Amino acid sequence: MAAFTAQDVKALREKTGCGMMDCKKALTSADGDMDKAIDFLREQGLAKQAKKASRIAAEGVAYATTSDDLSVGVVIEVNAETDFVAKNDSFMDFVKTCANTVMTQNPANVEELLTLKADGTDMTVAELLQEKVLTIGENIQIRRFERMEGACVAYVHAGGKIGVLVNFDTDLASKPEFVAYGKDVAMQIAALNTPYLNESEVPEDVIAHEKEVMRQQVINEGKPEAIADKIVNGKINKFYKENCLIDQEFVKDNKQSIKQYTQNTAKELGGKIDILKFVRFEKGEGIEKRQDDFAAEVASMVK
Known part of the structure; x- marks a missing residue:
């Protein structure tokens, strides 16, 4: 059994940035010798990998x-x-x-x-x-x-900037016309960054907040409080049309909603189509990107 302790593993991890199991393996291979363990990790490329892992990755x-x-x-x-x-x-x-x-x-x-x-x-x-x-x-x-x-349709926008997957309940998945319809729906989600599928998915606290903001806007515009709630109800319907996929105007034909487009397609193809859920990933969203100071980098290289 190699002569090293948990503290040695921790120390090696702090020096190299490698994982605990990799550090334990390295110390075992090196019979507890710290310098040889570091060489082992370098030879395996693990130390180099760990160093890279500390750098921000927000592209891809x-x-x-x-x-x-x-x-x-x-x-x-x-x-x-x-x-x-x-x-x-x-x-x-x-x-x-x-x-x-x-x-x-x-x-x-x-x-x-x-x-x-x-x-x-x-x-x-x-x-x-x-x-x-x-x-x-x-x-x-x-x-x-x-x-x-279940029946799924995938769409990748702009070479990987956005990826969308839509899940359907349908008996038409084998038809190319269904796939074309599914791509249209996925492209709509990609383009408009739709947050919700339908009205029931919108959290109650989101609606309450929207109503409060809208009500204050109406009052600030000089409308009587007595009719403020009626105006707000109309505005909430507009909120649903903008933020719920099935209520949105179809971008390729704004005379019909996505719900209507879905119903029309199902009727034309002689089957059923229901949109169950969707996921939209945008590359790097929510990751704080590195701000490179090129001049400072060059200056540091010539010191």
């Missing part, structure tokens, strides 16, 4: 895909440091492998996904991720994913 892609029969769909976001990497075939192959692994093995979360054998390889997703970090030279992170079962 949002990607969505389905099985051939549309019965399973996945939308996933994988981040890198620069938008240039999103155009890298090796990076995109990794993203697609991750999506396929989610599709076939149904992990509960990103942590579980990392432990799974990546589809079509002899490596775990974590090992494949490590390889991509070392070969591409940037911090890469699998941020999130959603998996749906």
Whole structure:
């Protein structure tokens, strides 16, 4: 048994930034010698990977895909440091492998996904991720994913800026006309960043807040308080039309709503279509991006 303690593992982790298990493995290999353990991690590329992992990754892609029969769909976001990497075939192959692994093995979360054998390889997703970090030279992170079962249609906007997955209850999934309709719905969600499917999904506290703001606006406009509530009710209906997918005007034909477009399509194709849910991922949303000071960087290099 190698002579090292938990404190040695902690110390090695602090020096290299590597994971606890990797540090324990390194110390075991080095018989507890700290310097040899650091060399081991460097040789394995783990120290380099850990250093990259501290850098902000807010670029990359949002990607969505389905099985051939549309019965399973996945939308996933994988981040890198620069938008240039999103155009890298090796990076995109990794993203697609991750999506396929989610599709076939149904992990509960990103942590579980990392432990799974990546589809079509002899490596775990974590090992494949490590390889991509070392070969591409940037911090890469699998941020999130959603998996749906049932009739699904996927849409990727602007080369991976936005990924949308829509789930339907339908008996028309085999028809190409249904897929075209589904793409239209997904494109609408991508373009308008629709927050809710229908009125019942809007939280009560959101409606209460909107009503209070609208009521104050009406009173500030000089309208009598006695009719303020009636005016607010009309404004709330407009809020639903703007924020609920099925109530929105269809962007390709504003004479009908998405609900009407759905009903018309189902009737034309001789079946049923109900939109059950959707997920929209926008690359890097909510991540604080690094603000590079190029002049300062150059200055530091010539000191």
